[in-house]
Amino acid sequence: MSKLITIDGNTIPFEEGQTIMEAATAAGVYIPHLCHHPEFTPHGSCKLCTVKVNGRTCSACTFPAVDGQDVLNNTQELTDDRRLITQMLFVEGNHFCPSCEKTGNCQLQAVAYHLNMLDNHFPLFYPNRELDASHAEVMIDHNRCIFCTLCVRASQQKDGKDVFAISGRGLNKHLIVNAQSGLLKDTDIEATDQAAHICPTGAILIKRTAYQVPIGERIYDHQQIDQVSLASENSQHDK
Amino acid sequence: MKKFIQDLAETHRYQPTHLLPILRSVQSQYHYIPQEAIEQLAQLLNISRTQIIGVVEFYSFFHLSPRGQYELLISDSITDHMSGKKNLISYLAEKLKVAVGDVRQDGVVSLDNTSCTGMCDQGPAGLVNGHALTRLDRPRLDLISDLINQQKPLNEWPAELFLVEDNIYQPGLLLANPIQPGTALRAMYKRGVPETLAEISFAELRGRGGAGYNTAWKWHLCYEGPEEDSFCDIATHRQQQRYVVCNADEGEPGTFKDRVLLNSYAHEVFEGMTLCAAIIGAQQGFLYLRGEYLHLYEKLQAVLDERRQAGLLGSNILKEGLNFDIEICLGAGAYICGEESALIESLEGKMGIPRNRPPYPVTQGYLGKPTVVNNVETFMAAASIAVNGGDWFANVGTEKSKGTKILSICGDCSQPGIYEYPFGTTIQTVLNDCGASDVLGVQIGGPSGTFISNKEFNRQLAFEDLATGGSFIVFNDSRNILEIVNNFTHFFAHESCGFCTPCRVGTSLLKKQLDKIIGGHGSAGDVVALEELCQLVKTQSHCGLGQTAANPVLSTLQRYPELYQSRLKKISYEPGFDLDGALETARRLAKRNDASAHLAQAEE
Numbered sequence: 001m002s003k004l005i006t007i008d009g010n011t012i013p014f015e016e017g018q019t020i021m022e023a024a025t026a027a028g029v030y031i032p033h034l035c036h037h038p039e040f041t042p043h044g045s046c047k048l049c050t051v052k053v054n055g056r057t058c059s060a061c062t063f064p065a066v067d068g069q070d071v072l073n074n075t076q077e078l079t080d081d082r083r084l085i086t087q088m089l090f091v092e093g094n095h096f097c098p099s100c101e102k103t104g105n106c107q108l109q110a111v112a113y114h115l116n117m118l119d120n121h122f123p124l125f126y127p128n129r130e131l132d133a134s135h136a137e138v139m140i141d142h143n144r145c146i147f148c149t150l151c152v153r154a155s156q157q158k159d160g161k162d163v164f165a166i167s168g169r170g171l172n173k174h175l176i177v178n179a180q181s182g183l184l185k186d187t188d189i190e191a192t193d194q195a196a197h198i199c200p201t202g203a204i205l206i207k208r209t210a211y212q213v214p215i216g217e218r219i220y221d222h223q224q225i226d227q228v229s230l231a232s233e234n235s236q237h238d239k
Numbered sequence: 240m241k242k243f244i245q246d247l248a249e250t251h252r253y254q255p256t257h258l259l260p261i262l263r264s265v266q267s268q269y270h271y272i273p274q275e276a277i278e279q280l281a282q283l284l285n286i287s288r289t290q291i292i293g294v295v296e297f298y299s300f301f302h303l304s305p306r307g308q309y310e311l312l313i314s315d316s317i318t319d320h321m322s323g324k325k326n327l328i329s330y331l332a333e334k335l336k337v338a339v340g341d342v343r344q345d346g347v348v349s350l351d352n353t354s355c356t357g358m359c360d361q362g363p364a365g366l367v368n369g370h371a372l373t374r375l376d377r378p379r380l381d382l383i384s385d386l387i388n389q390q391k392p393l394n395e396w397p398a399e400l401f402l403v404e405d406n407i408y409q410p411g412l413l414l415a416n417p418i419q420p421g422t423a424l425r426a427m428y429k430r431g432v433p434e435t436l437a438e439i440s441f442a443e444l445r446g447r448g449g450a451g452y453n454t455a456w457k458w459h460l461c462y463e464g465p466e467e468d469s470f471c472d473i474a475t476h477r478q479q480q481r482y483v484v485c486n487a488d489e490g491e492p493g494t495f496k497d498r499v500l501l502n503s504y505a506h507e508v509f510e511g512m513t514l515c516a517a518i519i520g521a522q523q524g525f526l527y528l529r530g531e532y533l534h535l536y537e538k539l540q541a542v543l544d545e546r547r548q549a550g551l552l553g554s555n556i557l558k559e560g561l562n563f564d565i566e567i568c569l570g571a572g573a574y575i576c577g578e579e580s581a582l583i584e585s586l587e588g589k590m591g592i593p594r595n596r597p598p599y600p601v602t603q604g605y606l607g608k609p610t611v612v613n614n615v616e617t618f619m620a621a622a623s624i625a626v627n628g629g630d631w632f633a634n635v636g637t638e639k640s641k642g643t644k645i646l647s648i649c650g651d652c653s654q655p656g657i658y659e660y661p662f663g664t665t666i667q668t669v670l671n672d673c674g675a676s677d678v679l680g681v682q683i684g685g686p687s688g689t690f691i692s693n694k695e696f697n698r699q700l701a702f703e704d705l706a707t708g709g710s711f712i713v714f715n716d717s718r719n720i721l722e723i724v725n726n727f728t729h730f731f732a733h734e735s736c737g738f739c740t741p742c743r744v745g746t747s748l749l750k751k752q753l754d755k756i757i758g759g760h761g762s763a764g765d766v767v768a769l770e771e772l773c774q775l776v777k778t779q780s781h782c783g784l785g786q787t788a789a790n791p792v793l794s795t796l797q798r799y800p801e802l803y804q805s806r807l808k809k810i811s812y813e814p815g816f817d818l819d820g821a822l823e824t825a826r827r828l829a830k831r832n833d834a835s836a837h838l839a840q841a842e843e
Contacts, residue, residue, distance in 0.1 A: 178287055
């Protein structure tokens with residue numbers, strides 16, 4: 001007999017060892033997330049996937065599913081908090097969607113739409129952040145980094161390299177690269193690495209590809225992130 | 240430098256887990272962590288340079304650019320502010336001709352602020368190259384400036400500058416009954432090891448760091464280890480590596496009792512750790528000592544040596560077949576490392592970022608092995624219980640909080656220092672004993688705890704009422720509550736590790752929002768917005784730091800809403816920045832200061 005949890009009152013099965021996020025995704029239930037990716041060790045830092053498990057606040061991407069759990073996901077309270085957390089990510093960096101080449105393909109933007117975020121709510125921080133365009137094919141725009149560590153994990157766990165890391169404390173957190181010069185050009189990253197493509201925002205970009213797909217024909221121009229995310233994560237799971 | 244780094248790495252047996260002590264040595268030698276050192280260490284320790292850079296940028300006491308040969312830090316604790324810290328640091332800056340946060344041009348001295356150094360009973364306090372300075376006043380600062388300008392080596396500075404006193408004013412169950420080295424261990428072997436755990440269980444000892452988890456149960460869970468271990472035979476189970484960690488990263492502003500316990504009761508603490516090792520089956524223990532307590536390091540090493548010579552530590556302890564030793568690890572300026580899983584990360588030579596839980600440290604702690612992390616006072620209490628029995632302890636206190644609590648009392652009272660009370664003691668009793676009068680309120684449990692007003696002094700020290708890790712800060716009615724809250728809120732923003740969004744961004748937003756209100760730029764909706772933000776940070780943060788970072792605002796907002804309201808402007812909106820202030824640069828450039836070069840903020 002398979003084990004069961006309920007999410008918002010609906011019973012779903014799970015396999016031993018699955019997290020709540022994994023069980024939900026497999027059952028076609030979307031839990032908003034940015035730092036989670038099914039191929040990599042969960043990180044639990046963005047806190048968008050916060051759910052209530054038997055009344056307790058937990059990150060769905062790291063918390064193990066246990067038989068009989070009562071999980072709340074799609075509630076007004078959680079949606080409101082997730083919207084505020086997304087707004088925090090927006091004001092912390094410099095995210096100006098209309099002038100960003102990632103617009104329409106950006107998960108941060110898509111999650112914001114999904115959560116019906118209509119303004120920044122909080123005062124903008126306008127941090128002074130740099131751009132690293134030293135590499136021939138890949139560039140980093142630190143203004144858009146949300147410290148999800150997906151590039152760090154993809155580089156280590158998929159590409160077999162160790163190109164990225166997050167350094168610093170608190171608001172001074174920042175992405176660094178593994179080169180004595182501190183520049184991307186002196187790392188062993190290649191444009192074909194998964195780490196170069198996994199950024200959920202426009203912080204890591206492949207040069208000279210920005211507008212190959214015109215605005216209006218991009219992923220989230222026609223679909224909500226919940227649909228896209230469930231479809232892609234379940235197909236990756238099947239592979 | 241090459242040889243220095245090479246020798247250093249060799250001394251530490253090329254262990255990446257020793258990254259913090261290695262970097263402490265590099266910082267102390269060169270007054271920063273040079274890039275060449277990072278490159279060389281990455282090779283020698285076989286870790287990536289980004290891990291080293293991450294660690295350097297995470298801990299306040301490490302720097303990528305040179306600090307002065309004399310690194311002066313002045314404590315930013317609220318109690319230091321109450322005794323004139325602000326004037327003192329300006330005086331010092333002027334005297335030394337160096338701006339706060341800067342290094343003097345000749346490279347001799349640098350000056351900066353630092354979070355509470357645990358000397359609130361003898362502040363204003365500071366650190367020079369990591370060594371504690373106490374009772375700072377103008378004559379002392381004059382002396383320190385002269386010594387620095389003469390470039391006198393620290394070991395030639397007058398000892399009274401570094402004098403740290405215990406200030407024990409009210410010893411109780413534990414402090415008044417010190418145990419002789421070895422007696423707790425002998426009592427344990429006489430009674431039986433499992434029976435001793437039962438005794439601690441009977442005593443209902445709860446963790447003294449503040450959270451109050453049942454100590455015997457924690458030790459039991461660690462002995463059991465992860466679920467998969469329960470299937471192996473007893474011999475294999477016993478061979479599993481386990482660790483005992485004593486959390487002496489006493490960073491909560493206003494707390495200093497662990498400093499005193501380690502100064503004068505170190506045997507008891509180490510004995511408690513050894514007891515724990517025998518019970519859970521650990522061979523290695525760590526004392527994680529906050530970097531600010533560097534002055535205790537040598538003394539504690541000597542106590543460990545003494546215990547080794549007495550057969551109380553090392554191999555075959557008391558000839559009972561127990562092998563256990565303790566290593567002291569110094570922190571490097573990060574409050575978050577008081578959180579047990581962040582502390583474990585730090586012990587492993589990494590940034591102090593709290594782990595995701597489960598798994599908990601009792602099943603997967605240091606290097607993934609079952610680990611007990613307890614507060615200094617908890618180990619001391621366990622040792623005393625082993626000698627005197629569970630009854631002796633459980634007879635004191637309340638139904639849910641047995642025994643006593645050691646308090647660090649500071650702020651507006653005539654006798655700041657260490658006081659031990661049975662749980663259940665009222666706040667009024669404590670205030671009477673420490674010589675506090677005209678009290679406005681008390682911050683119990685430090686910034687992460689609760690502010691209580693003078694209408695609540697009949698409340699009790701107890702896990703079920705006012706829990707505290709030991710911090711007890713008294714404020715008299717001359718103090719400004721909003722300034723206190725502001726100090727605490729800035730502290731959390733400075734100490735947030737930055738791992739999760741709600742705390743990383745939220746603590747900074749809290750700081751900004753509070754600054755806005757206190758600065759008189761707030762309007763009608765701003766207190767509501769502040770409260771909304773508090774709730775978000777409290778409920779959504781990853782660990783205890785974020786979950787408690789809004790407590791100073793929440794507990795004072797609840798008690799003194801009128802204080803916040805009185806700072807608001809009587810208009811319906813207010814820009815988030817100072818419009819006229821923003822024109823300052825333009826006025827300076829245009830050399831104008833006439834009426835039309837100014838903008839009114841808004842119609843009042």
